[in-house]
Amino acid sequence: MIKVNSPGLQTTVQDFGxxxxxxxxxxxxxxxxxxxxxxxxxxxxxxxxAAVLEITYMGPVLxxxxxxxxxxxxxxxxxxxxxxxxxxxxxxxxxxxxxLSFDFIKQGxxxxxxxxxxxxxxLVMDSRATYTLCGIGGYEGRPLQAGDVLKIGTENETxxxxxxxxxxxxxxxxxxxxxxxxxVGLCSYRLTEESKERFFSIDWTVTPEANRVGxxxxxxxxxFVEREQPFGAGSNPSNVVDLGYPIGSIQVPDGVxxxxxxxxxxxxxxxxxxxxxxxxxxxxxxxIKTNDKVRFVxxxxxxxxxxxxxxxxxxxxxxxQIIRQAGGVQNG
Amino acid sequence: MANxxxxxxxxxxxxxxxxxxxxxxxxxEGGNVKAGDVIGLVEVMKSFYEIKAENxxxxxxxxxxNEDLIDxxxxxxxxxxx
Numbered sequence: 001m002i003k004v005n006s007p008g009l010q011t012t013v014q015d016f017g018x019x020x021x022x023x024x025x026x027x028x029x030x031x032x033x034x035x036x037x038x039x040x041x042x043x044x045x046x047x048x049x050a051a052v053l054e055i056t057y058m059g060p061v062l063x064x065x066x067x068x069x070x071x072x073x074x075x076x077x078x079x080x081x082x083x084x085x086x087x088x089x090x091x092x093x094x095x096x097x098x099x100l101s102f103d104f105i106k107q108g109x110x111x112x113x114x115x116x117x118x119x120x121x122x123l124v125m126d127s128r129a130t131y132t133l134c135g136i137g138g139y140e141g142r143p144l145q146a147g148d149v150l151k152i153g154t155e156n157e158t159x160x161x162x163x164x165x166x167x168x169x170x171x172x173x174x175x176x177x178x179x180x181x182x183x184v185g186l187c188s189y190r191l192t193e194e195s196k197e198r199f200f201s202i203d204w205t206v207t208p209e210a211n212r213v214g215x216x217x218x219x220x221x222x223x224f225v226e227r228e229q230p231f232g233a234g235s236n237p238s239n240v241v242d243l244g245y246p247i248g249s250i251q252v253p254d255g256v257x258x259x260x261x262x263x264x265x266x267x268x269x270x271x272x273x274x275x276x277x278x279x280x281x282x283x284x285x286x287x288i289k290t291n292d293k294v295r296f297v298x299x300x301x302x303x304x305x306x307x308x309x310x311x312x313x314x315x316x317x318x319x320x321q322i323i324r325q326a327g328g329v330q331n332g
Numbered sequence: 333m334a335n336x337x338x339x340x341x342x343x344x345x346x347x348x349x350x351x352x353x354x355x356x357x358x359x360x361e362g363g364n365v366k367a368g369d370v371i372g373l374v375e376v377m378k379s380f381y382e383i384k385a386e387n388x389x390x391x392x393x394x395x396x397x398n399e400d401l402i403d404x405x406x407x408x409x410x411x412x413x414x
Contacts (some may be wrong), residue, residue, distance in 0.1 A: 009343055009376075009377075009379065009381060010377060010379065055343070056377070057343040057344070057376065057377075057404065058342050058343055058381070103341070103406075104340070104342045104404060104405050105343075105404050106405070155409070176403075208344075208345045208346050208375055208376045209377075209378070210376075210377065211377035211378065242369070277369050289344050289404060290344040290345055290376050290401070291344050291402075323349055328335075
């Protein structure tokens with residue numbers, strides 16, 4: 001058991017996500033930075049869909065009531081066991097009575113705590129992910145609160161030696177200025193040529209309205225091509241006839257402030273989506289903070305697939321490194 | 333010699349010097365604070381986080397205005413220990 005002495009700002013139980021229900025309006029939720037999540041689970045020998053804690057901006061204080069093997073990955077937030085600094089991206093041992101806490105966030109926005117066996121909460125529609133807007137999944141459908149007690153599950157399959165570490169070149173770094181790659185569409189035709197050009201040539205500032213549902217950006221007003229709105233579309237020029245929103249799609253209600261829809265967002269609606277963040281860069285979005293600057297960069301589908309291949313290749317390298325350090329033996 | 337202690341915000345967001353728009357400021361510059369007193373509020377992701385003094389003393393100066401956007405780790409005020 002792990003006792004929550006203090007919850008941090010927003011700490012939720014997450015796994016890979018509630019996949020397969022998008023068409024009935026259920027967003028996937030799940031971890032926002034999948035790379036850090038996968039690395040964390042690998043470092044503790046978990047199955048790939050084991051649930052972890054997603055920590056945002058401020059770390060919790062957790063008291064372990066049993067021995068456990070853990071790993072902390074993601075943005076840079078110095079973890080401490082009994083006030084002694086310990087490594088990130090590394091397999092760590094905690095003993096009964098140990099207290100895990102964190103310093104201020106130094107880089108990125110989200111940190112992942114993987115525990116060998118995973119965080120054990122009931123499955124809801126095949127997933128342990130917390131979806132706070134609906135109050136389902138995770139720990140009672142909500143972020144953690146002081147006094148909560150988390151159970152450790154049995155979702156581990158490999159014993160990983162304490163001290164196993166991922167090499168530096170596979171550990172992402174995060175600055176305050178980000179390039180986020182997108183594929184233009186589905187409704188980019190609604191923007192004027194000038195606004196399309198401006199969208200990709202200015203730095204957008206992340207507002208305080210930036211969470212698991214979506215990120216809102218401030219920059220300058222964008223304009224839509226004038227037209228007589230078709231039947232079924234709202235009266236604002238930023239409206240189209242309702243469509244499904246891809247995860248990572250960016251809409252600009254009334255042309256004022258672009259919003260990137262993320263893991264907990266509404267699944268469809270009537271705003272023109274002007275582009276969609278490519279899957280690898282959704283991980284990057286997870287590590288972007290309020291006040292950071294974002295420049296959007298357009299890529300085509302072939303470039304996006306190439307980038308995804310490189311990403312999967314990195315994950316493969318992490319797997320091989322960890323198995324090598326574990327002596328090449330896999331129990332599962 | 334009095335010690336100066338910086339008060340940092342652990343999170344980014346909008347900084348407020350009062351608990352609500354129609355309320356008094358938590359502390360005025362030059363006012364006394366005790367460890368644990370709230371000296372400001374930061375709003376991010378639709379939640380509010382209270383920034384507290386970590387020691388007793390005089391809140392000498394705020395470095396950010398009400399409703400300023402601040403970064404994680406930014407110094408928001410300084411307390412002179414007494």
